[in-house]
Amino acid sequence: MRSEGRDPGSGRPAEGGPASGRAGDEGSAVVDFVLVSVLVLVLFLGVVQVALAVHVRAMLIDSAAEGARVAARADRTPADGVVRTEQLIAGSLSSRYAQDVSARRTTYAGLPVVEVTVSAPLPVVGLLGPAGVITVEGHALDETA
Structure with a gap:
């Protein structure tokens, strides 16, 4: 009995049979791996960036809110809130994110509040990513009013 797809005399797969590979496919797995790896790496770096x-x-918002709470106390000034916010940012992130911090007394929804505003550069992974500035605010009810 003859086996399908085999050369009758040698027992090797016949040309064009199910076990034979197509000509020119050698090395295509390496190219596929490289192309998919680059795509996965770019996707991973995007997730890390976000x-x-x-x-x-989140760290800037938390620091601004804590600085506003300090500045809103009856025995403190907005300058104390700025100092506390800068300390928290420098301790949790880096002092380069604490370069532009300001505080002021204002009203929010008819209530006296202290508002601490922080403007910092967006973090960038490597040379990729958005350039710009992120601005966040923290508010606390003013106890001096």
Whole structure:
């Protein structure tokens, strides 16, 4: 009995049979791997970029809110809130994110509040990513009013 797809005399797969490879496919797995790896790497760096930006934003908001709470106390001034905000940012992130911090007394929804504003550069992974500035605010009810 003859086996399908085999050369009758040698027992090797016949040309064009199911076990034979197509000519020119050698090395294509390496090219596929490189192309898919580059795509996965770019996707991974994008996720890391977004995660870093969200982390920095959360730390800035938390620091601004804590600085506003300090500045809103009856025995403190807005300058004390600026100093506290800068300390928290320098401790949690880096002092380069604490370069532009300001505080002022204002009203919000008819209530006296202290507002601390922080403007910082967006973090960038490597040379890729958005350039720009992120601005966040923290508010606390003013106890001196």
